[in-house]
Amino acid sequence: xxxxxxxxxxxxxxxxxxxxxxxxxxxxxxxxxxxxxxxxxxxxxxxxxxxxxxxxxxxxxxxxxxxxxxxxxxxxxxxxxxxxxxxxxxxxxxxxxxxxxxxxxxxxxxxxxxxxxxxxxxxxxxxxxxxxxxxxxxxxxxxxxxxxxxxxxxxxxxxxxxxxxxxxxxxxxxxxxxxxxxxxxxxxxxxxxxxxxxxxxxxxxxxxxxxxxxxxxxxxxxxxxxxxxxxxxxxxxxxxxxxxxxxxxxxxxxxxxxxxxxxxxxxxxxxxxxxxxxxxxxxxxxxxxxxxxxxxxxxxxxxxxxxxxxxxxxxxxxxxxxxxxxxxxxxxxxx
Amino acid sequence: xxxxxxxxxxxxxxxxxxxxxxxxxxxxxxxxxxxxxxxxxxxxxxxxxxxxxxxxxxxxxxxxxxxxxxxxxxxxxxxxxxxxxxxxxxxxxxxxxxxxxxxxxxxxxxxxxxxxxxxxxxxxxxxxxxxxxxxxxxxxxxxxxxxxxxxxxxxxxxxxxxxxxxxxxxxxxxxxxxxxxxxxxxxxxxxxxxxxxxxxxxxxxxxxxxxxxxxxxxxxxxxxxxxxxxxxxxxxxxxxxxxxxxxxxxxxxxxxxxxxxxxxxxxxxxxxxxxxxxxxxxxxxxxxxxxxxxxxxxxxxxxxxxxxxxxxxxxxxxxxxxxxxxxxxxxxxxxxxxxxxxxxxxxxxxxxxxxxxxxxxxxxxxxxxxxxxxxxxxxxxxxxxxxxxxxxxxxxxxxxxxxxxxxxxxxxxxxxxxxxxxxxxxxxxxxxxxxxxxxxxxx
Numbered sequence: 133x134x135x136x137x138x139x140x141x142x143x144x145x146x147x148x149x150x151x152x153x154x155x156x157x158x159x160x161x162x163x164x165x166x167x168x169x170x171x172x173x174x175x176x177x178x179x180x181x182x183x184x185x186x187x188x189x190x191x192x193x194x195x196x197x198x199x200x201x202x203x204x205x206x207x208x209x210x211x212x213x214x215x216x217x218x219x220x221x222x223x224x225x226x227x228x229x230x231x232x233x234x235x236x237x238x239x240x241x242x243x244x245x246x247x248x249x250x251x252x253x254x255x256x257x258x259x260x261x262x263x264x265x266x267x268x269x270x271x272x273x274x275x276x277x278x279x280x281x282x283x284x285x286x287x288x289x290x291x292x293x294x295x296x297x298x299x300x301x302x303x304x305x306x307x308x309x310x311x312x313x314x315x316x317x318x319x320x321x322x323x324x325x326x327x328x329x330x331x332x333x334x335x336x337x338x339x340x341x342x343x344x345x346x347x348x349x350x351x352x353x354x355x356x357x358x359x360x361x362x363x364x365x366x367x368x369x370x371x372x373x374x375x376x377x378x379x380x381x382x383x384x385x386x387x388x389x390x391x392x393x394x395x396x397x398x399x400x401x402x403x404x405x406x407x408x409x410x411x412x413x414x415x416x417x418x419x420x421x422x423x424x425x426x427x428x429x430x431x432x433x434x435x436x437x438x439x440x441x442x443x444x445x446x447x448x449x450x451x452x453x454x455x456x457x458x459x460x461x462x463x464x465x466x467x
Numbered sequence: 468x469x470x471x472x473x474x475x476x477x478x479x480x481x482x483x484x485x486x487x488x489x490x491x492x493x494x495x496x497x498x499x500x501x502x503x504x505x506x507x508x509x510x511x512x513x514x515x516x517x518x519x520x521x522x523x524x525x526x527x528x529x530x531x532x533x534x535x536x537x538x539x540x541x542x543x544x545x546x547x548x549x550x551x552x553x554x555x556x557x558x559x560x561x562x563x564x565x566x567x568x569x570x571x572x573x574x575x576x577x578x579x580x581x582x583x584x585x586x587x588x589x590x591x592x593x594x595x596x597x598x599x600x601x602x603x604x605x606x607x608x609x610x611x612x613x614x615x616x617x618x619x620x621x622x623x624x625x626x627x628x629x630x631x632x633x634x635x636x637x638x639x640x641x642x643x644x645x646x647x648x649x650x651x652x653x654x655x656x657x658x659x660x661x662x663x664x665x666x667x668x669x670x671x672x673x674x675x676x677x678x679x680x681x682x683x684x685x686x687x688x689x690x691x692x693x694x695x696x697x698x699x700x701x702x703x704x705x706x707x708x709x710x711x712x713x714x715x716x717x718x719x720x721x722x723x724x725x726x727x728x729x730x731x732x733x734x735x736x737x738x739x740x741x742x743x744x745x746x747x748x749x750x751x752x753x754x755x756x757x758x759x760x761x762x763x764x765x766x767x768x769x770x771x772x773x774x775x776x777x778x779x780x781x782x783x784x785x786x787x788x789x790x791x792x793x794x795x796x797x798x799x800x801x802x803x804x805x806x807x808x809x810x811x812x813x814x815x816x817x818x819x820x821x822x823x824x825x826x827x828x829x830x831x832x833x834x835x836x837x838x839x840x841x842x843x844x845x846x847x848x849x850x851x852x853x854x855x856x857x858x859x860x861x862x863x864x865x866x867x868x869x870x871x872x873x874x875x876x877x878x879x880x881x882x883x884x885x886x887x888x889x890x891x892x893x894x895x896x897x898x899x900x901x902x903x904x905x906x907x908x909x910x
Contacts, residue, residue: 137792137826138556138805140891142877144478144635144798144825148839148884150832207832249833249885354842408838408851459847459869460473460707461720 154208156352160343167339168332171277172223184214186234194243216256219333233259253445274329293330294389299434307378323388334391344397353401360417361396395437405445412455420444470698471708474845476878484638484765491769498773499551499810501561505602507533518545523572535610536600538749540771543567554795582745592661599749604735608814615661624728626667631704634797637817639754642767644678654741667692672699702876759820761787777807791826794819829886840879850879850889857896
């Protein structure tokens with residue numbers, strides 16, 4: 133008889149692995165990928181391909197020649213970063229800028245801290261914000277999507293995002309109602325389906341929600357961060373809206389326009405850079421929701437999701453320290 | 468349906484031997500009986516090499532308060548008193564006996580008749596349980612008489628009987644409840660009398676509906692005993708989790724169940740108590756599940772203590788070709804055996820044979836800080852943090868983060884998608900932190 137294996141208990145393990153989690157996230161992004169290709173055409177596919185290949189390439193390069201350690205590009209995490217980075221840029225972004233974004237995401241956002249699990253910030257958002265600040269013109273020239281049904285405007289024309297239109301209009305002294313009544317305003321249905329100008333992955337709330345549902349049922353993410361994030365954003369923007377509906381956007385439009393749904397389900401829930409306890413995750417979500425609305429309403433940028441999540445990422449270690457799980461036998465309730 | 472609130476996991480149940488009736492294993496040719504089979508101080512051998520012993524004769528005496536007597540499980544000749552490698556992998560002193568016939572001590576009532584009238588008084592019950600070597604059969608093997616002696620100032624309100632059997636694969640307790648239910652109920656009544664409590668609850672997970680139904684029927688004839696079905700969740704059989712699930716009380720950190728008025732005993736212990744009090748029979752045999760996905764004949768055996776594990780495996784159809792690991796106990800908390808000659812002891816609930824492909828641990832990857840170990844921990848600890856502190860030898864911090872509350876259920880390691888051996892680090896950390904605390908006490 134061959135020798136027996138000896139190891140400590142437990143001797144059985146869950147089926148869920150880092151790989152299955154990462155590829156699960158990728159599967160959840162497929163509906164949004166289809167929507168982006170539908171509305172932006174081959175350009176969207178081009179951005180996705182360059183971003184994914186760029187992220188995989190830089191991770192391989194750094195692991196193999198800089199760190200000289202094991203290469204783990206097949207664990208799915210660089211693939212997730214690649215798709216997310218593409219989701220966060222316009223479809224007409226030049227290839228070299230995308231590649232630079234991939235380098236910053238993987239090189240600075242992830243590998244400089246020690247690779248998967250060690251990065252304090254979401255790598256895709258690090259890349260995205262780097263590009264937004266460095267290339268503000270290219271990063272905010274949004275190709276118009278084709279119309280939801282039938283012939284649309286050609287994609288050679290660029291225009292502002294839904295939030296951009298609102299911000300511009302409000303700054304010009306118009307009321308929310310006047311802006312939303314104008315013919316170039318996409319409206320609720322288009323924003324839900326994806327017929328709006330914007331980054332690749334953020335345009336269709338519906339496609340993203342489908343993916344989110346998949347991740348929730350497969351237990352890849354939990355409800356805590358999304359619920360707290362959406363809840364606090366809706367309540368905060370709702371209060372503002374009730375105070376003055378002519379100056380403040382209603383909560384539903386806040387949800388459907390811009391990158392809120394993408395950020396809430398796919399980037400705020402990034403387990404590496406978000407808190408580990410349920411309590412901490414709720415604090416994180418509430419903070420991100422409030423910050424998003426604050427930036428959207430009073431900030432210089434029309435969109436605040438990326439900054440809000442990155443700022444809350446920075447608070448994650450503090451939140452982990454402050455919000456401990458409820459210990460068994462700590463508060464004794466008898467009866 | 469009731470269950471505990473904090474953490475928990477759902478490993479595959481794999482109760483392959485659930486419908487296999489208990490078979491009496493034929494007597495082995497020789498037995499190795501470790502003299503220390505319970506928690507606490509080792510017992511002292513009271514027989515000499517060459518001596519002839521009868522089944523049920525005292526061979527090792529527990530000499531301190533927390534220790535237990537050991538009796539000969541067979542009749543025959545003491546060949547030697549030597550070390551044997553037991554399921555923990557350590558060498559332990561054991562009495563080696565060559566089996567000759569099966570001659571029992573006369574004081575033991577071997578008739579199949581069930582004696583339901585309880586004549587023994589409280590003091591006699593505790594004394595006999597102590598004398599006859601009854602220990603907790605759930606796995607921790609805590610001497611049973613100690614649990615029955617409620618410290619001054621404390622009061623027992625409820626007796627909880629643990630029929631949860633939350634470990635995957637194991638079915639020994641399940642079969643016991645089905646086949647020895649009547650005796651068990653009398654055992655519970657005896658325990659109730661010894662503790663002076665009027666209420667006992669039997670906690671059973673609802674994956675054993677036949678046992679729940681059977682015992683519920685029996686309950687109509689035994690006053691003050693109720694069956695509480697529990698929602699399946701590991702580690703519900705943990706003492707603190709069971710108390711939380713059944714009576715919704717939380718045992719404070721570092722305290723015993725009696726702090727919240729509870730005493731917990733396993734169903735197997737209740738049967739052993741019945742046999743000790745009503746039949747004068749010491750704890751010399753127990754039910755052991757022999758199981759595994761490749762095992763030809765998964766079984767539940769009534770086995771004499773000291774029987775080599777190899778004999779049990781043979782009786783279950785032999786060691787499968789693709790065996791990678793043999794575990795004493797269940798897959799969540801059991802110990803991997805180093806030798807198949809290790810003897811069955813009072814705490815052996817099962818022998819689980821794992822195929823090669825399930826025996827190797829997965830590759831250890833970076834922690835992705837998903838927090839699944841925190842969600843899974845039934846004690847509300849942060850295994851990821853405690854493992855890190857242990858790895859960095861920061862035991863004082865680990866103590867402050869309540870590492871000593873860890874019940875070593877393995878839910879954290881089970882649930883880790885990065886395959887990190889969290890419990891290995893926690894065990895190390897607990898050991899070192901315990902040392903730190905004890906040394907502090909000495910100063």
